[in-house]
Amino acid sequence: MEQRAVDEIILNALREDIGAGDITTESCVPPYKTASARFVAKESGVICGLWAAARVFELVGDMPNAIMAFNDATEGAEVEAGTVIAGVSGGARAILKGERVALNLLQRMSGIATATAKAVHAVNGGSCRVTDTRKTTPGLRVLEKYAVRAGGGVSHRFGLYDGVLIKDNHIAASGGIANAVESARRAAPHTLKIEVEASTLDEVRQALGARADVIMLDNMSVEQMREAVALVNGRALIEASGNMGERDLAEVAAAGVDLISVGALTHTVRSLDISLKFDAADV
Amino acid sequence: MEQRAVDEIILNALREDIGAGDITTESCVPPYKTASARFVAKESGVICGLWAAARVFELVGDMPNAIMAFNDATEGAEVEAGTVIAGVSGGARAILKGERVALNLLQRMSGIATATAKAVHAVNGGSCRVTDTRKTTPGLRVLEKYAVRAGGGVSHRFGLYDGVLIKDNHIAASGGIANAVESARRAAPHTLKIEVEASTLDEVRQALGARADVIMLDNMSVEQMREAVALVNGRALIEASGNMGERDLAEVAAAGVDLISVGALTHTVRSLDISLKFDAADV
Amino acid sequence: MEQRAVDEIILNALREDIGAGDITTESCVPPYKTASARFVAKESGVICGLWAAARVFELVGDMPNAIMAFNDATEGAEVEAGTVIAGVSGGARAILKGERVALNLLQRMSGIATATAKAVHAVNGGSCRVTDTRKTTPGLRVLEKYAVRAGGGVSHRFGLYDGVLIKDNHIAASGGIANAVESARRAAPHTLKIEVEASTLDEVRQALGARADVIMLDNMSVEQMREAVALVNGRALIEASGNMGERDLAEVAAAGVDLISVGALTHTVRSLDISLKFDAADV
Amino acid sequence: MEQRAVDEIILNALREDIGAGDITTESCVPPYKTASARFVAKESGVICGLWAAARVFELVGDMPNAIMAFNDATEGAEVEAGTVIAGVSGGARAILKGERVALNLLQRMSGIATATAKAVHAVNGGSCRVTDTRKTTPGLRVLEKYAVRAGGGVSHRFGLYDGVLIKDNHIAASGGIANAVESARRAAPHTLKIEVEASTLDEVRQALGARADVIMLDNMSVEQMREAVALVNGRALIEASGNMGERDLAEVAAAGVDLISVGALTHTVRSLDISLKFDAADV
C-alpha cells in the first residue's frame, strides 16, 4: 500500500473535520500545552490501522506536534477488552484536533479486520481462503482491503483494471461464455487470469471448456458447489460468492472451493469500540 | 449539500474502481451496444442517494452515456422489498462501469437512512430529535449526514469549525467549565452557540451557571437525565449522548431531552440490499 | 487557522509568480551564494503575517534555503516607522525568489490589522466589539479574518455554512420573519444561533417575537439604533451593519450595540508599507 | 486570459464561502423558487469583471441555475452612479449563494480598473503608458492585471519567468551592471528584453553601455528623470517606478519616460461600490 494514497485519505479527512479551524480547542487550550493519552480497546478484536492513526497526528500540522507510539506487533493482532494499544503525546491541540479522524480510521479498520478474522476462523483451516470484493466504501478501498489482509483474508482484484471477471452481462453481450473468454484473452494483458461467473453447473462446464483460469460459483447451494468442484477437478481455481456473509462458511469451505469472497466484510462494517483516554495530570 | 463536493467523491470512487480501464467490459462489450437495467430493493428500507447514483452515470464518461431515471418522491421514502426504485439505460459499457460505484453509494446511504428512520421511530414522536455525530466515514461526511436527514434525523455540527463543543479535556485545559465557556464565548464567532459536555449533575449546574446554550449529557442514566432536565428547566437545550445506539431511545426521549445523538447511525453501517437487474433482451 | 490551508495559498502564489523559473536571478546569482536581509516597516502600523512570510521561504524550494527569523511578540504588535520586524538569511536565490510573495502577504495582512486596530480604537472601549464580513478577497478569507483578529477584532461567521443570517430575500421567500426563523431553527444544526437582519424597528420587533438570537441593524441611524437597543433590552445580541467604514464608530458603539461589522476592513485594503533591505556586504 | 485559470479562482472562492452548504438559504428558500435581480453601480467608475461575475452563477452548481445577462460594451466602460450594469435571473438559491462571490470579484476588479483609468487620465495623453507591477493579491494576479488593462493600462511582465528585470541585488551578485546584463543575455531566451533598474544617472549610463533594452528609473526626482531621458535619447525604453501612486503622474510623464509603473493600482485596492438588488415581486 502506498503511503501517499493513504496520506490523501487522511488529509481529506482532516480537511473535512477541521475546515477553518477547531474553534473549541483554539479557544480553550493554550498553544504550547502538552498532553498524553492512550488508545484503549473497549472490546476484544483484531487491531488494524495503528500506523494510519499515527500518521493522522503527523499530518494534523499543529505545533507542537503529537507523536503516536505503538508496538508494530499489535498491528493485526487480536487483543482483549481493556488493552492499551498505543499512546500519543505532544501538543494538546494536535491530539484534540486529530483524535476523531484517528479513531474513525482505527475503529473502522479494526472492525473490518475483526470481521475477517471471524470469517477466516469459521472456514476453519484447510487451503480455502477468504477474500474481499469491490463492495467497499467509496474512496477507502486501499485501507479496507488492507484491513481484510490484516484479519487473515486475501485480496481479490483491486478494481476493474487489474483482473478479468466475466459476468452474465458480459457473457450475454459477447454471445456466450466461449466467445467472452476468447475476447478477454485476446484483449487483456497476458499477465491476468480469466475468471468467469457461473450460476449453474452447465455454465461451469462451458467455462471449463473455454479454459477459464478461475470459476466463480454465484449463489450456489453447497450441494451444487460440491458437484462443481468434482466437475472442475483441479483444472481451474474455484471461488464461492453471493451473500456469503450469511452463509455457513465452514460448510462452504468443506465443499472444496479454493476461495470464498465475502462482500459483507466491507459493505456492512461495525466499528470496533476503541477510545482515547487522556492522562489526567496533563490536560 | 454542494454538487461539486459530491462530484469529487464520485470521481474519486470511479478512479479507484476503474483505474486504467474496465478490462472485462472493454473486451467483451462492443462500444455502441446499449442496455437498460433497473435498481430493485431486495429488502425494505428508506431509499437515499438516488441522485448520487444517477450522477455516477453522468460522470463515468463513456460514450454512449447512460441515463438514470428516478422519481424524486422516492428519495427519502420507505419502500418494500421488490420495489423498482430507478431505471438506467444507455451505453452498456457505461452502465457496467458505473454499476458498482452507484450501488456502493446507494446501498450505504440507504442503510444509514434506514437506521436513522428506525431511531426516529423509536423516539416515538414529541419534540425530541435524533441527531448524528462526527463518527462518520472519512471523506463521506457530507453524504452520511445527508442520509441521516433523509431518514428523519437532524444534523449536528459538521466538523470542528462550525460549532463549539466543550469536552472534559477542554475544561481541564481551561481550569474549569466557567473559564472554558468564557474563553469560547470570547473567541468564537457570535453566531455560534456554546455547548458543554457534562457527566454529572454538578457539571450540569456549572454549565448552567456559565450560561451554556446547550448541555450534552454524556453517558448518563435515564434517572440522571430526568434530574438534569428538571435542573435546566428550559434555560439550555439538552442533548443526550453516549452509546445511544444500544439504549432504549423512547425511554431517553421520555426523560425530556431535546436531542439524542447516535454515533452508531454512521459508525456501524449496514448497507441496504439493492441490486441492479439488466433487462434480459438487452445485454 | 490550519497550516495546510495557508500553505496552499502560498504555494499558489509562488507558482503564479515564479512559474517556470526566475530568469533574472538564475542568470545573475550563483546557486550557492548566501545573503541576509531585514524586513523594515516604512510606516507605523500593526504587523500581521510574519509566520506566513516566513513560510514562503520554507516553501520556495531553492537550495540553499532561506530562514526567516522573527520575534513572536511582534505578530499583532503596533510598531513605529523604521522598526526592523524580521530578518531572513540563507540562499540569495531563495530570498530573491520569495521576496515579492512574502511582502505581498505581509503588507496586505498588516494593512488589514492596522485598519482594524484603528476601528477598535475608535470604538473606544466598552463591551462593543468590531467584527468582519464576508466581503473578503476571493481565496484569502482565512488570512484576512486572521488579520482582523490580529488587529483586535473578532470574527463573524466564516461563510454561508457556519452561521445563519436571515436577510430580506430569505424573509420574502419564507413569507415573513417568523416563518423564516422557524424554518432555520428546524433545519440548521442546533449549535448555530439564528441571526436576523432588520432595517426597521418593526422588523426588530418581529425578530424578537420570533426569538432570534442575534439581530442585525442594517443601515440604521444612531437614533434608530438606540431605540432598537432599548426595545431588545438584552433579549438578543445586536449587530450594527452597513457602510460602517464611513460611520463614526464611537457614536455607533455608544448606542449600545454589541457588535459593529465593518466590510471596509477587507474590501478596501491599503497595504502597509514594508520593505526588504539586503545587507550590503552580502548581495 | 485563460478561462480555466479564472474558473479555478471562482471555484476556490465558492468553496471558501459555501463550504458544506448555505444553511440559511437552504432552510428558507424552496429549491424551485426563481428570482431576478440587477447589479447597480452605487458610485461612478469603470466596470470590470462582468464575465467573471457571470461565470460565478454558472459554476455555483445549484438547480435551477441562474443566468447573468450583461452588455459586452459595459465591460471596461465608465458608468455613472445608479447605472444598472447587469441582470441575473433563475434559481433564487443559486443567486443567493453566488451573490457575495460575484460581488467580491466585480467590486474589486472594477475598483482596480477605476483607479487605473484615473492614473491614465492623469498622464494626460502622449505616448507614455501606465503599467502594473507584481504587487498583486496572491492568487489573483491574472484578474488584477486584466483589470489594469480594462482601465487603460498595459501589463508589465506577469511574473519572474517571462521578463528579465535586473535589480540592485542582482547587480551586486554579478559584480556590476555590465556583468549582470551579459549573464542575463546569455541565459535568458532570446525572445525577452533585458531591463535594468537604475537609481542614479551613473547607473543609467552603465545600463546604456551594456545595451539594456529597458531602463527602470527607480525613485528618481522628475529632474533626474529628465536628465536620464536626455541621456538615453531613444536607445532604450524608459520606465519610471517607485511610489508612483503618490506622485504627480502628469509631471512624470512630461519628463519623457515611456512607461510609469504604479504598484498602488493593485496593492491598495478600494472596491467600487456595486450592489445586487432583487426585484421585489420575486423573492
Place this chain on the structure above:
Amino acid sequence: MEQRAVDEIILNALREDIGAGDITTESCVPPYKTASARFVAKESGVICGLWAAARVFELVGDMPNAIMAFNDATEGAEVEAGTVIAGVSGGARAILKGERVALNLLQRMSGIATATAKAVHAVNGGSCRVTDTRKTTPGLRVLEKYAVRAGGGVSHRFGLYDGVLIKDNHIAASGGIANAVESARRAAPHTLKIEVEASTLDEVRQALGARADVIMLDNMSVEQMREAVALVNGRALIEASGNMGERDLAEVAAAGVDLISVGALTHTVRSLDISLKFDAADV
C-alpha cells in the same frame, strides 16, 4: 482508456503551453474570427490519437470553440504521405492556441503506432504477439500503451500493481525462484498470473518447477530461446525480452515464443510528421 485520465494529460499540456495566455494570438487575431484547417500526414504511417487531438480543441476553452472532425476509421489506419486525416474549424484563436498540443500528441502517438506496426509486420504472422514495456514517457503511459494497441500490439501489465513479474533481484531477496513464486502466489490476488524472468535454461527449469504461469526469456540467443520453448512445451506462456528493438523479430518469433516485448516502441519515439494547414481564405 478513461476519458478523464486523458483529459488531465491534455489540460496539463494546455496549461504548460498557454499559461497566462497566447500573447501573439490575442494581439493579432480578433476574438470572433473563424478559420478552418486540415491535418495532413507528411509521411506514411499509422495514424493514432485523432480523438485526443480533437479533445484538445474542446478543452482549449476559447470562444468561439473549434470543432475537429475526423473519420473514426482513420484511427489506427495506415495512410500515405499527403493524406488529409482530419479537419478542424471554428474560432481562429482556439485553433491557434490548441494547434501545438494537438500536434504534439498526434505526432507522438502516430509515431509509436507506426513503429509498432512495423514490429508486428516483422514478426510476420503466426500466434506470436508484440507487447510493450514499462519504458514509457512519465505521465503518458495510458496514451502510449493505447498507441501500441493501435499499431497492432498488445499491452503488457500497466504498472507494478496489475501484474507479477519476478526478476533477479526478487529471486535473490526470496532465496530462489521457488520461494519467490510461492511468496507471490500467496500474497497476490488470485486473478493475477505469476511471471518469472529467466536468463538461463536452468532458471527456465526452476520456473517451470515452481509452476510459473509465464516465463520471460531475458536477453537469450535465438538458439537458447528454441531450447527454452522445447523445455516448456506449452506448460507456460513464453515472453522474449531484452533489446528486442535491435533484434530480428521474425527470427525470434520463429523460435516459438508467445510474446515479444519491445521497449524501444516507447523509449525511442520518432514522431510521425503531420502538419496543420490553414485554409488560405480564412486566416
Place this chain on the structure above:
Amino acid sequence: MEQRAVDEIILNALREDIGAGDITTESCVPPYKTASARFVAKESGVICGLWAAARVFELVGDMPNAIMAFNDATEGAEVEAGTVIAGVSGGARAILKGERVALNLLQRMSGIATATAKAVHAVNGGSCRVTDTRKTTPGLRVLEKYAVRAGGGVSHRFGLYDGVLIKDNHIAASGGIANAVESARRAAPHTLKIEVEASTLDEVRQALGARADVIMLDNMSVEQMREAVALVNGRALIEASGNMGERDLAEVAAAGVDLISVGALTHTVRSLDISLKFDAADV
C-alpha cells in the same frame, strides 16, 4: 527550474507506475531488507537528470528510504560507455519501486542532452546558438528544455505566454506584417521582443520595416539565409528554423544566423542506454 514542478512530474509518474502497490516486490522482498546498486551508462553520451532520478527515491515513500549519491560534476558531462554515474543504496523495496521511473527520466533526459550536444558540436563554434522549440512531450517541457540546456543549447520561449512569435496565420489575420507587429507591440508587455516568421526575402524586408526584434527564417535554403543575413545586417536577431534536424547545421550556421531552432531535439527522442546494476551481495 522549480523543484515543485519537477516533483509533480515525478509523483505523477510514481502513481502511474506503482498504483495500489508493487505486488511482486511486496511479496518477495522483506520490508527491512537493504540493497545498493549503481547506474551505469551502457553507451557514451551526455548525462542529464541525475538530480531528478535522485528525487524519485526521495519521493517513492517506502521505509527504509533509498538515497542516491551522484557527483554534481557528472550532470551535463559526457561519459564513456561503462561509466558508473551514480549509486543508490537503502531500502531494497524503495530501490525496486523507484527503479523504472528513475531510469525512464534519466535515459530520456540524457538522450535529449546527447542529441543537443551533437547539434552544438555540428554548429562548430562561432556565436551561432542551438535552441529548442515547443515540440516537446506534453507535460515534460520543463525537463526537456533543461536537458537541451544541459547539452549546450539555449532555451527558446517556454510557451505561448512568454514570447511573441508572429506566424503566417497571425499575419493573415492582422492584414500584413506591419499591422501584426504593431498590434503585438501595443498589447504585449514591454519586456518581450517581437519575433516574426518569414519564408521569403520580401517578408524579411517587411519584418525589418516593422522593426521586428527577431526574424525567423522558415524553411529557407542556405543561399536565401545568406541573403537574409546581408539584408538584416545586424538590425535584428535571426533564427533559422524548419526541419533543422535533417539539415547540415554547420552550413546553416556559416550563413550567419544567430540561432538555429531544432524541433527534433525533443520530438524525436532516443533514450540513452543506462542500466541499474544491483550489487550482488545485497539483494
